Amino acid sequence: MLSKEGIAKRIAKEIKNGYYVNLGIGIPTLVANYIPAGIDVVLQSENGLLGMGPFPFEGEEDPDLINAGKQTITTLPGSAIFDSAMSFGMIRAQKIDLTILGAMEVSEHGDIANWKIPGKMVKGMGGAMDLVASAKNIIVAMQHVNKAGESKLLPNCTLPLTGVKCIKKIVTELAVLDVLPEGGFKLIERAPGVSVAEIRNATLGKLYADDDVPEMVVE
């Protein structure tokens, strides 16, 4: 079973040289720490920055320079600043190669729910609906089951949707799965020490698994 850092490390292996990447809040943010050496990526922050750098040194925080999580950050050589409309323009026009975000539920059709729980205070979707509707390549980083032990990989989402038929890959503490175009989750890799039966048990949606599913390699 993977830790949150393990999930982030596994996802980092999906990032290719030259990618422009948008990272969501939570586990996706951790992915930035594990981008392999020799891979050049540009991180987009949807409040209007390409080329997001690390947090500033203490005393060098700039209140005018934040990321989409409202954290103080820095720029890097080659960074560019733009307004919010252009930021979502480049997302809509699919200039961003990869989007990594968290989810409450994903369905076997690739639908995602991650913004609203009926009966609870709704904070809003922020940029999530724009990102999932437009991105050509989305990886969901999430726990396989919720705190109540219920599967988050479902035949259909039960929570209000963020987007439909948009998710193609999911990385959880148990597995890497693809969402098949015709519907269903295809088991691609098992987390170290996790059996296919355990993954099947934790997956409520339709799961397709070959007889021999490789164990993932995470350093």
Add this chain to the structure above:
Amino acid sequence: MINKVVGSAEEAISDIRDGSTLMLGGFGLCGIPENCIAALVKKGVKELTCIANNAGVDDFGIGLMLQTRQVKKMISSYVGENAEFERQLLSGELEVELIPQGTLATRCLAAGYGMPAIFTPAGVGTEIAEGKEVRNFNGKDYLMEYAFEADFALVKAWKGDTAGNLIFRSTSRNFNPVMAMAGKVTIAEVEELVEAGALDPDQIHTPGVYVHRIFKGNNYEKRIEQRTVRSRIS
């Protein structure tokens, strides 16, 4: 050159009335029109509809106008981090319309570009698509979303000149340029106000044609919402 300068925030917002629809620039607390908000609180106008990406925090930004119950409706993409907002929403005192962040920005852009509507895939198949026209282009569905109409846009820039030309700094740019273009009346507050001619025309982000009033703001707090730093030893 036409002179857009007014003497103070109070003068700039003097014709904002009860029931006005306002746009307020900023992302979180970054790049918000602090002086205009303070003047609105002082003036006490009520029943305002505010179009802004966020609703501030309890004691800063739009949160100050929520404390004084001046806001009737918020149109935003994300409204966390604000207990008073939550209380007013749950008690029914405040109306909120949540819309995707890119849709929010692009509805401003459309207004500033003179286009009545946009088509965006954001929200297709979700509850925010309810009652909206869906059009299919090249095999993909898009929602039709209308350009915003706002009586006033309140924006914050870094530098501005007497002709209303604006330059923004770093990520405090965010929604400010598109909202500046979208207001029927646009009010810009700036950290540094210079004579027309002092700014390089090639560096202007918002041309003065979009700006109706400009003033030099004072005492910017620029509160940081999430102060994150790294250690020097690493």
